Amino acid sequence: MTADRPPYRDPRLPFDQRVDDLLGRLAPDERLALLHQFAPAVDRLGLAAFRTGQEALHGVAWMGPATVFPQAVGLGATWNEELVRRVGEAVSREARAMRARDDRVGLNVWAPTVNLLRNPLWGRNEEGYSEDPALTSALATAYTRGLRGDHPVYWRTAPVLKHWLAHNNETGRDTHSASVRPRVLHEYDLRAFRTAVEAGAVAGVMPAYNLVNGRPNHLSPHLREQLRTWTGQELLVCSDAGAPSNLVDSQHYFATHEEATAAALRAGVDSFTDHGTDGSRTTARLRGALDRGLLDPSDVDTAVRRHLHVRFALGEFDPELDPHAGTGAFDTPEHRALAREAAEQAAVLLVNDGVLPLDPAAGRRVAVVGPLADTCKLDWYSGALLHRSTPLDGIRERFGADLVVHAEGADLVRLRCAAGLLRVPDSGGAAETAPAPGSEGALDPALLAGRTDLPPLTADGEGTVFALTDWGGGVLTLRAPDGRYLSVADDGRVRASADRPGGWVVRETFRLEPHGDGHLLRHLGTGGHLCVAADGAKVAADGGPAPAVLTVETVRRGTDEVAAAAASADTVVVVAGNDPHINGRETEDRTTLALPESQDRLWRAARAANPRTVLVLASSYPYAIPDAAAALPAVLWTAHGGQAAGAALARVLAGDVSPAGRLPQTWYAADADLPDLFDYDVIGARQTYLYFDGRPLFPFGHGLTYTHFAYAGLDARRRGDTVHVAFTVTNTGPAASDEVAQVYVRALAPSVPRPHRALAAHRRVHLAPGEGRRLEFAVPLDALGFWDVAAGRWTVEPGVYAVEAAASSADPRLEARLRVDGPALAPRPVLERGLEAADYDEQGGTEIADRDRASGDCVTPVGTGPGELLYRACDFGAGVRTATVEVSGTGTVVLAGAAEGTGPGPVRAEAAVPGGPYAYTALEIPFTAAGVRDLRITLTGRIRLARVRFTAAGG
Template sequence: MSGCEPGEPTTRPPFRDPRLPLGTRVDDLLARLTPDERIAMLHQYAPSVERLGLAAFRTGQEALHGVAWMGPATVFPQAVGLGATWSPDLVRRIGEAVGTEARAMRARDPLIGLNVWAPVVNLLRDPRWGRNEEGYAEDPYLTSALAAAYTRGLRGDHPDRWRTAPVLKHWLAHNNETDRDTTSSSVRPRVLHEYDLAAFRGAVRAGAVAGVMPAYNLVNGRPNHVSPYLREHLRTWTDQPLVVCSDAGAPSNLIDSEHYFATHEEGVAAALLAGVDSFTDHDQDSSKTIGRVRGALARGLIDASTVDTAVRRLLTMRCALGEFDGEDDPYADPRGAGFDTPAHRALALEAAEQAVVLLKNDGLLPLSPSATGTVAVVGPLADECKLDWYSGSLLRRSSPREGLAARLGADRVVFVEGTDTVRLRTAAGWVRVPPPGVVAEGQARERAREAAQEAALNPAHATGRTDLPPLTIGDTPTDLALADWGGGVFTLRAPSGRYLTVADDGFVRAAAEQPGGWVVQETFALERHGDGHLLRHGGTGGYVCVAADGLKVADRSRAEVFHREVVERGEDAVARAAAGADAVVVVLGNDPHINGRETEDRTTLALPAGQDRLWRAAHAANPRTALVLTSSYPYAVGDAADALPALLWTAHGGQAAGTGLARVLCGDVSPAGRLPQTWYASEDDLPDLLDYDIIASRATYLYFDSAPLFPFGHGLSYTRFDYDGLLVRQDGAGTGDAAGALTVECTVTNSGPCDGDEVVQIYASAPGARVPRPHRLLIAHRRVSLRRGERVRLFFTVPVDEALGFWDVAHGRWTVDPGAYEIHAGASSADIRRTAALTLDGPPPAPRPVLRRGLEAADHDAADGIVFVDRTKARGDAVTCGDEAVGRLLFRACDFGAGATAVTVEAAREGTGGATVELHLADGTPLATVAVPPTGGRYAYTTVRTALTTPPAGVHDLHVTLRGALRLARLGF
């Protein structure tokens, strides 16, 4: 966030003079603020300062794939769909469009913020993560490349002024929603540096990131909101004064749920000292944060300079956004001219097309518009254009049915949703959806006003209408459409098209346009009870009962017994439509608000049983069946992949999803999307959701040892691409910290029948490495458009340390070993077309200098039964035993020199009972057993010195066994 060159003198205060350096302007403004005004700026909702002409400022505007929560905006594909494009150029242009719309919307509505909380760069380590839709990829290089592109678009190209100020989410190692504010991610140093930090590092170094948001979880026992990595790593990657914005409610979590500090004053002080600048807590009520900061100052936990440091970073961001420039702001858009433009609509369509991944094709696709007769478009998502929690409201929409009808003609498209048609009966009669009642004019007007306000703030939220009559019991049944979303969760929809939902008064009504909201009120489950079922409501956890004035939710003791009558099974309707069609497109997947979303992880990779039956029924009736999975995450669909001639995946593709899909299905566009994460054959292939050690658990494409259903980077085309002429050379230094660059070049030819895009992927591997290395590591890629018969020579330049290096725990640094490497060019991580060998010269790796440096417990090479914990509340890591109270560490190649005679153990022990640290060599030679006495607390370390029974000399592998409840920090010799 640099400044402008000084110019002629001005009568404006220095902070309002855009010709002055930015730092000068910020220092001037900071000096004009009172201590109380400075403290008030630490809250998300910073108040105005009228005497200086400062407007109120709010950190935080969601903009993950379009401006969100602020009403209608251009909706682009979900972030994981943007990841599937593998196109930094496209993602940058989308960032430009989103930033431009934010500016245009702000010109009409000051509630629109310019500090945008996007993109999410958490790696898609586990496809069961509820927020899988929000990330780009499981690979750190690809994630970082796309994040850098999106932030560049959001930021703009002006050298000094920012269109918007992007904040990366969520720092750090965050991939679980289950108990997300209290679980700790146990992250070893290699995973930390090579995987989790890497995703942030490249994007920050690219220079268009304004800050980060810490995640709710803990890392190695320490909450991310007091992470020392903010200071030790993040802020060393750039000279820009990055802003750290807390996640909502997380500052209070430090005490209320995590119990990490005793008082809120201690918590806010520790967060400020760690580097948090803006506190998103207690919604718009800033009084609690202000009171806590004042309390921390009064107790001497922080001083005024701590507050000033945070405020200076916030003011720097505001100044870079042009807030104090007036008419000189290059991004000012007083007319809102950059909103919902034809260019943005075309860009949304381009993104929807590029995000489609063709997983399998045995010749069914593309469908010939001239030779194909009737197409049956079936499934619960066949006529949907779903939004997610971080979407804006749709200005326009396109479902698969609509897209194919527009492309082929409405008379050639037959649509069947495939939901079961059911009736519900009680002992007293049938469940009935009454017609809308007559609502008093004043009540209707008030309800409309409330709904409009709610939609403006959050279009994803269900409005909970109370102006419609509740469901009743009567003699005439109402047919309801039951959709199975998996895990026993379903929705019910009335003939009016509205979903059954529950408002604040507890009554069940057919009132919702779509499932949505932070707490979804449109889901139900049937629990077997005698010869019938109880109907449990998902949003409240209550049960549907029959009251005098209609159906409502109550506790289980009042639950009504319902009997379900199936009027027609969805698969029967699908089979009929499929049998009479020339081809079938089955569209299955998820609703982004149900079963896998923020606050809710998935427990399975399987399709919902009801949906699984639909593709089977369609295929049995018509072998020319293509399955389109429209989802926020991968599924395990091995049977479908084996049986069906064509299989495609797309994330929820935004406003142009249906048109984009139809153009791919009909061959107007050759598909070129690529999987941004591994598709596993079963959840049995996955480690525990909370196992963040991808190396030990052999997770992601980097380490997975079995055959996936579809590999990372996979995606087919309607044309063919040939690879040849792969060359690689090293330019610059040899090995170590400054190892120069690799230049990789190869030729790609479109040898197939049509024009198309190819995603050329360059991987590196290190066969015979001394430490576990990835099977293949993506180091470069390019999405390139080639006409039929066109040939292109591609060049890639990659720093050697990024391509071939790893974090050397023995020496605490990034390193590149000498030896043999391979560079691969191909169409996926498993479809390698060409390989080139490379040998790096240099001295052999040095052993661990244990006599000089000792051994940090966290820097082990391998472990079993070990959990990482916080060494102190401020910084450092230690290790402790897991559930079995026995843990083992391995330190390879320890150089004991001429001989070590004693060991010092630095450890802490909170409880009673025995606790020991045992040392022996790889051949079983015992060295010492060190008893660790109680120290009075988990952070109260003691140092115990013990003579070695057999003093080792030379280089050996050292094994360390921990027994009992202790924390081991380090060993010295």
């Protein structure tokens, strides 16, 4: 190569060779600097500054106006990979176009979130696709393919999957450990990631904040043992924000940041997202780790190589060859149409007795009521709206503005304190200084810290009538007549200054707390109470100025307003649900599935006044609404649908589009149906449609249309390692519509607990009235399998399986039987392999913990125990004479083997191991057993069991 064009600039060379050449030219400190999220430029080599991490979950986020598509859970409800791929493509084209005019926009995109929606109380439910690993992985593959682009060499954007691994709680999210047994790990959580990675459209993953089996995810051995074995390409592992420091600061897993940083890098973290744009602390920790011998320079080089591979793939070093350069597209007619199409396909009709669709030509009045009737909600990972369509907007446009009446249903109140009624003073025009939402150059209001250019509330005059909305659990917002919400800025003053609730710490939520004959108003963001002085209202912490005691004077009840509007209309559409910044969001789990009481009262008031009441739930998660489902003629759910939500809803209500979305997760009837939020054992706790033994309110895969479909001619046959499934679906009703045909499999006589049925394939197809289509599916034989803990591998057990063609997980229409031949599963070869403690079949009162800080699992009682473990069908051969237990801590281990009620009595080992939880000792105890029998182990105290080995009699 010529001196002015080194090998790393030669596009004829493979990336590996170019990366190695560039790596060799970087000085040691330059290499360290590349490992921070904000990698600085290296001018002497022509490297630009580079930032990992552009949020792009359902549109380009946080960088100003962009096309906003439905939330991820709404995209999950479409069950349509091709649509989701097109959304990913549109998002990546907008990222390219936005970067061309603003180099803060990154091309390493952190999306999609593939955490499974195991528990619907998870605050970030809106970010995932589904509770099912097959559906989630299919949609994640589609979205990443759209983000990546289809060029064989250069990527349009480089997607990173979130959040590795088993992450479903915001409560204690950086300190709680999920206990994930091997079967759940391999059959459930890993499957959501694997398909997309194997498809070659993923640039990397982001570890989650939480711990799994006692070990922080940023040290996950599965990065090495699983993720990096799935593909031959380099994968970039980007830490979550602040997580590297959590290893010391909140998790106390290491004593020093040098140890923690070194361990994370060795585990596979390549890019450290910490301390904002300041990379100096990360590089200092890395340098300190090198100086202390905790890291080898080769560890740094490995991570830098992965970082550089992504940059080469994005075309940074070949701008003249980059097929995506100059091809970005922003806010095009095609993107606007796609946003509406996605919102239409995401609508799920839960109940319908024939009241829907409504006929716009009939000239009948429609009342559109409820707290979400005239709003277009955004979430934390949305861009700013360029276009906005609320349900009221859409219905007015489609049905005629003169035929549509509106009632929000908020209570109108005045707040009186000792000094008088609270009043919003005249802003003197200051309220007009902020850019309008969606205007060019405007920031997303959710990212604004709070305005201080408006006067605070006072207590004088006639007072202001506020619209009070209770979002559930007593969390409320107060809005002034000009549409501005009461908000608390950094100076503590209370102003009517916010366009909407938002921000990392929401500044617009309050709670009324009974106090004597009145109430105190607590600001939830700061914890302070409202105080009123001569210079205006502010919030102050306990111990500060005396809080104001308020009397709430109701001017009009929201239920009265709704009832009046309902009585004046032919049909009522109640739009209820959540605000994605309130009651269930990142950092905050929900506490109940129930619809907020205030919203429950609204639909009841509407129905009492008008039986033709349709409930539309626009929400980030499921609700338990058994009364509404039984009483109302129609119920429809949609996730927050982005910029076209209202227009899409109106078209569905009018029958322009037949709703055909399907539920991506189970809707339970009551809180009692849910296990503990922290119980990650979907098998043992009988979670999700796979194992839930009760009757759901609405099952996984459920969704109605405006027509009917018949299923016929199911054929299922095995050819080699593939099960070929075919059947015919026919539209037997009056309306053209999509149908989501679903294929489930189930084992009829399994030797271990298996799902009731498991999704193996699906397809969304459009059929005209009377049209039929033969659908064919190729299902891998492995879809019938499970993780055999006895053998430590994926296994398809011989036996008979049912293959079902279904309209939902609770509505199988056709069934075929399929026999899989092969040798029967062998008992556990405990003499040859011993027993890994975590490879149990059943447990009670235990949790899995970290065997050491780098890898491996052990089992320990929850609290002081006792905890019990069951290992079925252990083959002790001709007999054993001793058992050796590898344990740490203090307590007892009791082993008991039995076959049909007979066998050796229990034997006990007591441990008192100095040196902490990772100092194991091997205790040998007499234990006699022969043949195949179950083994029970009881753990008591602060003891950790890693492994059990057996010595054959005479051995």
